[in-house]
Amino acid sequence: MSNRSVIKTDRAPAAIGPYSQAIKAGSTVYLSGQIPLDPATMELVGGGMDAQVRRVFDNLSAVCDAAGGALHDIVKLNIFLTDLSHFNLVNEIMKEYFQEPYPARAAIGVAALPKGAEVEMDAVMDIA
Known part of the structure; x- marks a missing residue:
């Protein structure tokens, strides 16, 4: 018997391909990449x-909220990021959404992202 479950919410954009918004496996939740799509439009x-x-x-x-x-x-x-010159801006905004201890993190420059987005993020969450 699998301890995995699909996480889905209308408060985040629907998947634009063959993937789930997140998968919960035990107390770990793997969040798929999110780009800056308005979930309504x-x-x-x-x-x-x-x-x-x-x-x-x-x-x-x-998506975190939908997973508990x-x-x-x-x-x-x-x-x-498609342009690493936005690195400092991301850091400043991240401080508004997170407090210490901050999560482990990587920031990676990429050539392109889906739908022409300039930023995408994915994450791993522990809800033990």
């Missing part, structure tokens, strides 16, 4: 990079 948010980063954190937060956790339960966060 499934379109990228306007307002520049600041708005995109905030929408991604809001989307991750919604919160952003502070994230133990590993991966950030993908």
Whole structure:
């Protein structure tokens, strides 16, 4: 018998491919990458990079909540940026969403992201 379950919420964008928003396995939740899509319209948010980063954190937060956790339960966060000059902006906004101890993290420069997004994040959450 599997201890895995699919996590799904309408408060975050629906999957745009053959994947789940998150999978819970025991007390660990693996959150799929979130880009700055508005869950109601499934379109990228306007307002520049600041708005995109905030929408991604809001989307991750919604999936965390649906899994029975919160952003502070994230133990590993991966950030993908099409322009690493936004690294400091991401750090400043992240401080608004997280408190110490911060999750382990990687920030990776990539050539392109789905739907022309400039930022994507995925995470691992522990809700033990």
